[in-house]
Amino acid sequence: MRALKVAALMLLTVACARENASNSNTASSTARTSGSVDLTGAGATFPYPIYSKWFSDYAAQKGVKINYQSIGSGGGIRQLSEETVDFGASDSPMSDDEMSKAKGGPVLHIPTVLGADVVTYNVPGVTAPLKLTPEAIAGIFSGSIKKWNDTRIASLNSGVTLPSSDILVVHRSDGSGTTYIFTDYLSTTVPSWKASIGKGKEVKWPVGIGAKGNEGVAGQVKQTPGAIGYVELAYAKQNNLPIAAVRNQAGQFVVASVAGVTAAAAGVAKSLPENTDYRLSIVNAPGADSYPISSFTWLLVYKQQKDAAKGQKLVDFLNWALTEGEQSAASLDYAPLPTDMAAKVKARVATVSLSGAK
């Protein structure tokens, strides 16, 4: 009966969320007198909540309407390459191969906000956040650590009584930036992971079951005693999931937070070359406060804008997003860029050429 209620509640939440979304959409369209769309974009689903807030705020303030389809990073890159959209969005940087196939010439990666993955678990009797090292996480997700009371977990969590039950690994079944960040982190920190599994939006998992979306992984972990999985920080915070503290490069155990993610970007920013293209991985960033499983999410734009008027609108929006937009990021549990980095990214936006044909 209780489960039924939960299911009904979930349905209601979905329905309400839809309603809210459509309300905000109508708000943005009424703010503008003309109904035409000025810019079209497509891509990542992960930053969609903050992007849709930005687009609606921007339409209200400047009257420029932006239509964004959250079809996934892969679709965003494809549509940008085919020049069917004005900008793309992705949670993982484009590869050199993908860059060379883009029909509109060189593509700029504009980091907008930061996201992070957290490790969530369902271990009966454990209340304080579990402490995990990259080696322990890799051991669990590669199947070499099979029981919760394995010494490789227990030695990190003295004073916590761990059950002797089996660990059930839950991973994403759909291709996703979340998986990319998670496997990028494990590939960077654990050599044996890099050799056997590697990184990608979908990898060949040696153990566990696959669930679709953050909600699928979280639902499975909540339902199954002994389960462990990874989800987006924003999703975990909004649903109050138990979160593990992860050891960072400086040796500190850090529970993920918006500040910890921004700190990771700041830690990387210090050693950034001046001419960086921002196709950066910031996993395992230096700094005592840095949360190690963090990543940028990017907007993708062509360096040569063929339509000067559209190009100008795009550049104006990017500049707005990197200043005013950043301030609203934390309200939706996205980490803003460090201030000095945002200034450098704006300098990169300024290199967009509006001259039209090359």
Added chain:
Amino acid sequence: MTSLSAQWLDRDRRRLILEQSAIPDTVYGILTAACALFIPALVIAIAVAIFAAAWPAFAKLGLSIVTSSDWDVAGGHFGAAPAVFGTLVSSAIALVIATPLAIGVAIFLSEFSPAWLRQPVGFLVDLLAAIPSVVYGLWGIFVLIPLLREHVMPFFRDTLHLGSTPFFSGAAYGPSMLAAGVILAIMALPYISAVSREVLMAVPRSQREAALALGATRWEMIRDAVVPYARSGIIGGIMLGLGRALGETMAVTMVIGNRPEISASLLAPGYTMASLIANEFSEATNDLHLSALMAVGAALFVITLIVNGIARWLVWSVSRARAK
């Protein structure tokens, strides 16, 4: 108001003229012919598009797409055999559960049910077909899977001592081939039962009366006179249900565990072709990956065609056997 009768007269006269002319017939004929040709053209267009998109993968990997079990996107290996296996096995489980249930419902409603019960029960069974599959999936996660994990799976494994057979071995986490089969059974049931009910009701009254007149009991009458008469229709209904089960995506993805591995155990997670495509398509950028997913779609298309072919053949052979 006075002109009303004149108007009626006028309309009748016009209708008469129309009825005499051949134009309405011609227009009607062309319209229906266009509808009839449009649908097959659409099927062919879809098939051509899928096979064209799948061609690069078939050219590069050959049939290993459906025979190899190694699906590793990062490594560039695309072997969807576990998904083919999962599609066939989950649909088979669904039919094994749904067919007797659905035919039982249909026989009850057409032969035994009092008239006042027939409408509401029939309506509720049909309503199962109207529930969106994502709702089935949610119900699967929150109700069915805990139920299977806590009660049904331990019952099979420990109470019936089937844990030593390969079919019920291993850990029971919940998301599994069994869960997918049960969800699919519930989804296929209304199709089978609705079609079966209609064909059973269409059995002529004289057929029943003749059996009863020969001294048959009610049960014998149903077994020997009614069901054989309706057999080809019932088989058609089962195939419709199978088609539903083969192509179902969302609900299965939510309960099957999405693990590309072939396991004999019903308690182990599996994968289906439709869920593989749904899971990976939106984030696939690599050309070979995209093409491999299209190839899986093409294989699913072929499997559905084969199943429909078998259904046609079954219906045909059953009706021919009766004609003899």
